[in-house]
Amino acid sequence: MTVWHEQQHEPITWEMFLEIDEDIRRDLEIVDGYVVPREQRGREHQKVATRLSLALEQAAVQQIRSSGRAECYETNTEVDVLLWEVPPTARKPDALLHRCIPDFEQLAAEHVLIVVEVLSTWSGRRDRVHKMADYADAGIPHYWLVSFDKVGTLSIERYALTGGLGRYAHIGTTHRDMGPAAVTASDPFPIEILWEHLEVAPSL
Structure with a gap:
């Protein structure tokens, strides 16, 4: 194994x-061949990402069942997604939905349907500018940006590739005070997520 010395x-x-x-690489990404550290992530940030992954997984399971298992989807958190190999660029989304792949196969942009990044003090510009551009260039159909507070997810901005232009169009933003539904979507398949499923603080 190679130890990374940050030079x-x-x-x-x-x-x-x-x-x-692997323990070091967990906190690294690679962009155009250059290794970059990931932003700091607190416990609430990681809890929000986990809740979103579980909510997407539940929707995916329902779709798999309704298709008679003709379709297969998985969810993940903080795994390498190879966007392109030359020059090598791979990101670790906070959460993602992708088509099922064999255990030995590298997860790549072509497998991914939704990537989710949870915004934080340190990650705002990277998530809104750099990662958004990378995911769009790689052809990932859907990109969600999530803000949170101590209760849990506060808002979800959803973007989608449209017209083959290689950039995302904003398709909607939901906020926790707008009603019980955090996400109601039909693409890539029916997804309904409630705010109560995205809470990280214990109910009082």
């Missing part, structure tokens, strides 16, 4: 990135 003078390959010790 890089020239780009590396995807294979070299994968050789970095």
